[in-house]
Amino acid sequence: RNSWDCASKVIRHEGLFGLYRGLLPQLVGVCPEKAIKLTVNDLVRDKLTSGKGEIPAWAEIMAGGCAGASQVMFTNPLEIVKIRLQVAGEIASTAKVRAWTVIKDLGIRGLYKGSRACFLRDIPFSAIYFPTYAHCKLKFADEMGHNGPGSLLLSAVIAGVPAAYLVTPADVIKTRLQVAARQGQTTYSGVMDACRKIWKEEGGQAFWKGGPARVFRSAPQFGFTLLTYEILQRLFYIDFGGRRPTGSQVKVPVQAGEIKSSNPDHIGGYRIALATFSGMETKFGLVLPRYNVSA
Structure with missing residues (x-):
């Protein structure tokens, strides 16, 4: 029925560790995914920033969108393996499903099933997230223009709330395409086919299922990710001719x-x-x- 109902049923039928199914591929894939995403955003943002240090809103959105698009090559295989492992507990089988088994069954092409929906989710997410984060940093900076760890974490968490919730429809479609349909369940051939069938069979509210759960996961996740990234940049900054992140130095x-x-x-x-x-x-x-x- 909702996120709490889902969590209680998983714990009841699979135990507490059932909530952590698919954790290993998530840990393996999240490092290169976030590294590419953050690097591309900073690179494009730096190129579109004027000599006076000003960047227009469209350039901020473009930098975020480019960052979101760049990560899909890692995100999609990671997501489909994670989803297959997470729903494995619903299937009555004595065989234990492992990540390597899922990868062998899907093949290279199968690992990118639902990639269009993944683009539709990740590009808007980053286009919303990074500009919001940048403006929150400016808002929460002290009188000298400096951001401490507290203001960095708060800015990153706040930016994650609208970004995560507003792309929920794309995430629902992506998940429906990537999960292995069981006998009697509806199958989907593509993004538009999934949109039509979900709307017809479940109504418009179905596109927002899991929205609050996405917010509770993504907001703190990106909060600590951006906090760690900013701190590491300050500790190990290497000047390649670009600009230091805003808020990292006293004005x-x-x-x-x-x-x-x-x-x-x-x-x-x-x-x-x-x-x-x-x-x-x-x-x-x-x-x-x-x-x-x-x-």
């Missing part, structure tokens, strides 16, 4: 007006020193005292 005033004191009797020594020493704590691990300049 240093560069205009004369920014360092000019608001007090006519004050020569602005603190503000000049601020421009000189800002960012030292992120570079050398120093913690400098903060002072408020009275107006």
